[in-house]
Amino acid sequence: MLLSRVLLIIIIFECVHFNWGRIVNNNYNNNNLDNNNNQEDLEHKCLREVPTIYLEYDKKYTNITEGSKKYYSKIEVCCDGYKRSKYDWDKCVPDCGECEHGLCLNPDTCECFPNYVKNHEGKCVMKCPVHCENGHCKLDGTCKCNRGYKLDESQTFCKPICNRNNNCEAAYNQYCSAPNTCSCIKGYQVNRHGCEPICERSCGINGTCDRPNTCRCHNGAILKNGICQAECYQKCENGICVTPNRCICFEGFRYDVRTSSCIPKAENLKNFAIEQIDLI
Incomplete structure (x- = not known):
C-alpha cells in the first residue's frame, strides 16, 4: 500500500514537472518569436519627419512620434533602396526595379x-538546352547565334554585334542593343552629343544633372533634398528655395506657413500617399 502511494506521488510529480517545462519552453519560444518578428518589422525602416497635417489624409501609419519642430511628426518609412511589400505593407523589401525570372536579394x-x-x-533570360536568346540551341546543348549576333563571354546567350563605326563600348554611357545599334544605358537619354544623365527632378537654376538623379551645384548653391538651391531659413520640402527667404513650391503643392513647407493642394489629397509624394 505504501509503495503504491509513493509510485503515485512520483508519477504526479513527473507529470507536473513535464507540463511546467513545456509551458516555460513554449513561453520562451513565443517570446523569441515575438522578438524576431519585431526585429524583422524594424529592418530596412528609417525615420522620416513630415508635416503632421499629412497624417490626417494618409492614415496607414501607427508608429508616430513627436517631430523636432512644432507641427511635425516622425514616421517609419522604407529606407533608400527598399519599398513596401505588395503582400504586406508593414514590411520593406529590396527594390530591384525589374527582376523577372529572378529573386531580388x-x-x-x-x-x-x-x-x-x-x-x-541585365535581364534574366533562359539558357540552353531550353532556349538561346537571339539564337537556337543545338543538340549538344550549346548556343548557335543568329546573324548579327555573337556568343557572350559565358557562352550562354547571344549578344548583338556593333561594327567599328558603331562601337558602343567606346561611346560614353551607351551599349550595343541590336546589331549596329547603340542605346543609352539605364539612367541616361539621347542628346546631340550621345547620352546625357536623367534627373527626375530639376536640379534648379544653380545646378546641372551630373549623374542619374545626382545634381552638381554651382554659384554658391547647396544640395538640399537632391536639388541645388539657396541656403534657406525655411524647410521648403516639396519646393525649391530660390533665396534665403523665398520658397517656390512644386506644381500641385501650396506653401504652408505653419510648417514652412509645401503641402499638397486640396484637389490632390483624395489619393494622397506620403511615401509617393514626400520623396525628395
Missing part, C-alpha cells in the same frame, strides 16, 4: 533563377 541586385542567366541588358 538586395537593392538593385537581382539573382536569376536556375537555368536563367543575365543578358547584356
Whole structure:
C-alpha cells in the first residue's frame, strides 16, 4: 500500500514537472518569436519627419512620434533602396526595379533563377538546352547565334554585334542593343552629343544633372533634398528655395506657413500617399 502511494506521488510529480517545462519552453519560444518578428518589422525602416497635417489624409501609419519642430511628426518609412511589400505593407523589401525570372536579394541586385542567366541588358533570360536568346540551341546543348549576333563571354546567350563605326563600348554611357545599334544605358537619354544623365527632378537654376538623379551645384548653391538651391531659413520640402527667404513650391503643392513647407493642394489629397509624394 505504501509503495503504491509513493509510485503515485512520483508519477504526479513527473507529470507536473513535464507540463511546467513545456509551458516555460513554449513561453520562451513565443517570446523569441515575438522578438524576431519585431526585429524583422524594424529592418530596412528609417525615420522620416513630415508635416503632421499629412497624417490626417494618409492614415496607414501607427508608429508616430513627436517631430523636432512644432507641427511635425516622425514616421517609419522604407529606407533608400527598399519599398513596401505588395503582400504586406508593414514590411520593406529590396527594390530591384525589374527582376523577372529572378529573386531580388538586395537593392538593385537581382539573382536569376536556375537555368536563367543575365543578358547584356541585365535581364534574366533562359539558357540552353531550353532556349538561346537571339539564337537556337543545338543538340549538344550549346548556343548557335543568329546573324548579327555573337556568343557572350559565358557562352550562354547571344549578344548583338556593333561594327567599328558603331562601337558602343567606346561611346560614353551607351551599349550595343541590336546589331549596329547603340542605346543609352539605364539612367541616361539621347542628346546631340550621345547620352546625357536623367534627373527626375530639376536640379534648379544653380545646378546641372551630373549623374542619374545626382545634381552638381554651382554659384554658391547647396544640395538640399537632391536639388541645388539657396541656403534657406525655411524647410521648403516639396519646393525649391530660390533665396534665403523665398520658397517656390512644386506644381500641385501650396506653401504652408505653419510648417514652412509645401503641402499638397486640396484637389490632390483624395489619393494622397506620403511615401509617393514626400520623396525628395
